[in-house]
Amino acid sequence: MRDVVILGVGMTKFGISNLSQKEMFAEAALDALQESQVKAGDLQALFVGNVLGDFEEGQINIAPFLAAEIGMRPEAPATRFECACASATVAVRHAVLMVRSGECDVVMAGGTERTAIMGTPLATKTFAMGSHSEYERFSGITFPGVFGMVAHQYAAKYGIPLESLKHAMAGVAVKNHKNGVLNPLAHFRKEISIDTVLQSPMIADPLQLFDCCPFSDGAAAIVIADAERYKDRVEKPILVAGTGQGSAGPVYRQKDLTRMAAREASAKRAYEEAGVGPSDIDVIELHDCFTIAEVVALEMLGIFDFGAAPEAIERGDTALDGKIPVNPSGGLKAKGHPIGATGAAQTYEIVKQLRGECGDRQVKDAEVGLVDTLGGDFSTVCTLVLRRY
Amino acid sequence: MGSYPLTFHEFKQGLAEGELPGLKCEECGEGIVPPSAVCTACGSTRLSRTSFAGKGSIRTFTVIRVGPEGFTPPYIVALVELDEGPWVLGNLVGVDAASAGMDLMNKKVIVGSKVLPLKPSESGVEGVVLTFELT
Numbered sequence A: 001m002r003d004v005v006i007l008g009v010g011m012t013k014f015g016i017s018n019l020s021q022k023e024m025f026a027e028a029a030l031d032a033l034q035e036s037q038v039k040a041g042d043l044q045a046l047f048v049g050n051v052l053g054d055f056e057e058g059q060i061n062i063a064p065f066l067a068a069e070i071g072m073r074p075e076a077p078a079t080r081f082e083c084a085c086a087s088a089t090v091a092v093r094h095a096v097l098m099v100r101s102g103e104c105d106v107v108m109a110g111g112t113e114r115t116a117i118m119g120t121p122l123a124t125k126t127f128a129m130g131s132h133s134e135y136e137r138f139s140g141i142t143f144p145g146v147f148g149m150v151a152h153q154y155a156a157k158y159g160i161p162l163e164s165l166k167h168a169m170a171g172v173a174v175k176n177h178k179n180g181v182l183n184p185l186a187h188f189r190k191e192i193s194i195d196t197v198l199q200s201p202m203i204a205d206p207l208q209l210f211d212c213c214p215f216s217d218g219a220a221a222i223v224i225a226d227a228e229r230y231k232d233r234v235e236k237p238i239l240v241a242g243t244g245q246g247s248a249g250p251v252y253r254q255k256d257l258t259r260m261a262a263r264e265a266s267a268k269r270a271y272e273e274a275g276v277g278p279s280d281i282d283v284i285e286l287h288d289c290f291t292i293a294e295v296v297a298l299e300m301l302g303i304f305d306f307g308a309a310p311e312a313i314e315r316g317d318t319a320l321d322g323k324i325p326v327n328p329s330g331g332l333k334a335k336g337h338p339i340g341a342t343g344a345a346q347t348y349e350i351v352k353q354l355r356g357e358c359g360d361r362q363v364k365d366a367e368v369g370l371v372d373t374l375g376g377d378f379s380t381v382c383t384l385v386l387r388r389y
Numbered sequence B: 001m002g003s004y005p006l007t008f009h010e011f012k013q014g015l016a017e018g019e020l021p022g023l024k025c026e027e028c029g030e031g032i033v034p035p036s037a038v039c040t041a042c043g044s045t046r047l048s049r050t051s052f053a054g055k056g057s058i059r060t061f062t063v064i065r066v067g068p069e070g071f072t073p074p075y076i077v078a079l080v081e082l083d084e085g086p087w088v089l090g091n092l093v094g095v096d097a098a099s100a101g102m103d104l105m106n107k108k109v110i111v112g113s114k115v116l117p118l119k120p121s122e123s124g125v126e127g128v129v130l131t132f133e134l135t
């Protein structure tokens, strides 16, 4: 099979934007093309994550509009991927598979999303559409609510007092905000304290406002190509060493919410394909939509033993200068969460880290990086292992 | 042609009559509720309709303080393990949501249901949610 590399990446500033989804995507895409030394007319396909464009801007079938916007040719198929918050990672993965198979030589993947114009009530309603529409939705379950249930189950399962777990969870938010200060593209660039988290309004017990990531606007784009033909276009191509994607049913079938079957399957596949294990990973961008999400992700990715993540977080293992830096970009918590673009932005950060271009938030000597993105109530999880080529 | 073993419509009708309808796998004996096209344990399509006793234990919960449009917080959403094995999602009622705490974990409940009529502006189907009451 062919080696597949990432040539270039682009990303808008995350936050509240008055640009349309197409305008944001165009900014990110043109930056990515510039870095890659590839012309839009040469791209053979576009794979784009976009979740709620229908509700946000009244726009369906956005992918061909995005392709046209940046000057791609009619011969290039352009397709929207919708896997809730994992959409862009799934788009990136399918772009990689298409190049790896030989169907295409150079393609673009990415995502765009403008969540902020929905306002909180509509956003809460549409985000909750990731739950089962017959057997879950009418309970009024919300996305933070599902992760509130994860936190309570975690505390009970491992016999950790809820107050201790919440302290470690707050530590995740504090750490990610601290990293966000160092990221010029982050939605929030402001340090917070443990007290900021623990004194914020309750959203879905035991999750408080600062346990939750924001609704953001933003876009990111990645140029992906056959290594043999394209690697010499850029100084530092990044190898997509392994990918995985897993699927699971509604939460009532998943039962133990601290062990997400889709994530464990996806990570296993990506590690195997890359020929690496958790101990080989130097830097991670993972799905911290809520603070507890980072806690459990670290365990399912094999970074810490089950039940041991809170202690490791308290020790500072996941800090920028810790044993295994997690979410150096600020994560979803501080960098922001434009849902359909998130996975592409996580990929952007890992590519920049592996190239050594992250300035004050650079993880020293990062050679192998991991992207982990979760969609819906952990019904889709997608994993990428990237390394220097 | 196959036919869906227990539709959402039939499930709601059963609930309205005070039953907790579900499926039982003829191959491996697994109990399945809410219904599924195939056995959730072994994948068999040999499923027969059954009723569940409607008793179980709370395995986790949350208190929704910021709800979607059309819901009035605070209210409790819980995952309950039925005595027959399957887990179901629903609302814990009859408990002060504002002061709910970890002491709810593993408490025994009985299962009922509540119909939620759709507003004219909403798409989809008339909803029904399982309700749990502490025993």
Ligand SMILES: [Zn+2]
Residues within 6 Å of the ligand: B025, B026, B027, B028, B029, B030, B039, B040, B041, B042, B043, B044
């Ligand atoms: Zn069976």
